[in-house]
Amino acid sequence: MPGAESDVMGLPTGAAPARRGVPSGLKLTALATGFVMAALDVTVVNVAGAAIQEHLDASLSELTWIVDGYVLVFGSLLLLAGGLANRVGAKTVYLWGMAVFFVASLGCALAPNAGVLIAARLVQGAGAALFMPSSLSLLVSAFPEKRQRTRMLGLWSAIVSTSAGLGPTAGGLLVSAFGWRSIFLLNLPIGVVGMLMTRRYIDPSGVRTGKPAVPGHALWIVALAALSFALIEGPRLGWGVGPVLTAYAVVAVAAGLLVVRERRADDPVMPWELFRRPSFAGANLVGFFFNFALYGSMFMLGLYLQHARGASPLQAGLELLPMTIWFPLANIVYSRISGRFSNGALLTVFLLIAGVASLTMVGVSSATPFWVLASAVGVANIGAGVISPGMTAVLVDAAGAEHANVAGSVLNANRQLGTLVGIAMMSIVLAGVPDWSRGPAVSFLLIGIAYLAGAAAAWLLIARSERVGAAVSGKVTARV
Structure with missing residues (x-):
């Protein structure tokens, strides 16, 4: 009910008690479907990119x-969506997002040209922004016990990662058999199943008071939109032309106004007090660098395999x-190992592995044996499979159930900002170094550096915070 207070467990007192008799697997599947669609849409489009360019006569900047x-709309609306979930309930917002994403996917499948496809993708991003933070919040509410929640987070991430991992292959099969439009039609049955399961098996969450920080969110959206324009159109228009310079000026002004507003506002866009917790700040930094590297590499590899190595969409x-x-x-x-090793240590080690593996590919060319490329990227992605659930677990523990909605929004906003910048940077490199024997090599250098930057953030902020916490806990235990 509106204005509900939080109880001692950090959950709103207006929240319904956990529904008994519903298997954990059904709850988990219902809450993973939205994330599955969002993950599929990023990885599937990477393989379909060459076909979309050909059939819609789209340029690299349009692609x-x-x-x-x-990603732009997704990332820019996540924080607003988290606040909306607090006001009207996470389950309601989750279902709204699924419905918007369903309709937008149909629009993408029917798009007659690149402009309409871009517009439909923007609406898709709005739908994803609604259901993504609500999904995490509902998961936390459905599994309040920490050990079970950690295991469910791992399985939740596994479902999503399976979709992301199989996405390129599924996309290649669909594009080869039915054309590029079929990759968006794939979302329709998934969306129907997700909405039906959520309505039946997921309890509504409580709501909290507070109003959305509309002016702050507007400045955040303007800054991200201007940054996207500058990064994507810069290679095509030229970095020194008026529109691009104007975009950078808009970024600076909007960001400056946002900082001024955040320092004075009672309703800030970001929960800045949470960033005082090193683990929370570290998880968000890791999320940015991780998505920069992972999705930047997926975007580049989909084009590289087809343009440089002559692969068809199915082969790619x-x-x-x-x-x-x-x-x-x-x-x-x-x-299986999260209970034996700290998340800070796991994140540091596997980010280092991913970074070193990526840097081994700075000499890649069209003549590089496929097994060498697949081995290096595969090793990096082993690290990625541990990093994603690890940083989510760190964030949930640092924020607590009381801040689950907004914390999930902040992490996903930072991750999508990383995706946005990573893909844009890969596009800049590929446009600036059109030789397919050199462009991917430069891309792998940036990818490796991003992974290593994430490892530094994990070690300095998360692992160090865990060591301090363990030391304090040990002293308290000794006194007792």
């Missing part, structure tokens, strides 16, 4: 907008399978 336009999807199949396998490994 980048088709991918990044979705099959060739990506040994690189991406490690996502779900590593997620399952995480669920």
Whole structure:
């Protein structure tokens, strides 16, 4: 009910008690379907990119907008969606998002040209922004016990990662058999199943008071939109032309006004007090660098395999399978080892592994044996399969159930910002270094650096915070 207070467990007192008799697997599946659609749409489009370019006569910048336009709206509305979930309930907002995504997917499938496809992808991003943070919040509410929640987070990530890992292969099969439009039609049955299961098996969450920080969110959206325009259109228009310079000026002004507003506002866009917790700040930094590297590499590899190595969409999807199949396998490994090792240590080690593996490919060319490329990217993605659930677990523990909605929104906003910048940077490199023997090499350098930057954030903020916490806990235990 409106204005409900939080109880001692951090859950709103207006929340319904957990529904008894519903198997955990059904709850988990219902809450993973939205994330599955969002993950599929990023990875499937990467394989279909060449076909979309050919059939819609789309330029590289238009293709980048088709991918990044979705990420732009997704990332810019996540924080607003988290606040909305607090006011009207996470289950309600989750279902709204699924419905919007369903309709937008149909629009993408029917798009007659690149402009309409870009517009439909923007609406898809709005739908994803609604259901993504609500999914995490509902998961936390459905599994309040920490050990079970950690295991469910691992399995939840495994379901999503399986979709992301199989996405390129599924996309290649669909594009080859039915054309590129079929990749968006795939969302329709998934969306129907998800909405029906959520309505039946997921309890509504409580609501809290507070109003959305509309002016702050507007500034955030303007800054991200201007940044996207500058990064995506800069290679095509030229970095020194008026529109691009104006976009950078808009970024600076909007960001400056947002900082001023956030310092004075009673209703800030970001929960800045949470960033004082090193683990929370570290999880968000890891999320940015991780998505920069992972989705930047997926975008680049989909084009590289087809343009540089002459693969068809089906061949590219099959060739990506040994690189991406490690996502779900590593997620399952995480669920088994997370109780024996700290998340800070796991994140540091596996980000280092991913970074070093990526840097081994800075000499890649069209003549590089496929097994060498697949091995290096596969090793990096083993790390990625542990990193995703690990940083989510760190965030949930740092924020607590009381802040689950907004914390999930902040993490996903930072991750989508990383995706946005990562894909845009890959596009800039590929446009600036059109030689397919050199462009991917530069891309792998940036990808490796991003993974290593994430490892530094995990070690300095998360692992150090865990060591301090363990030391304090040990002293308290000794006194007792």
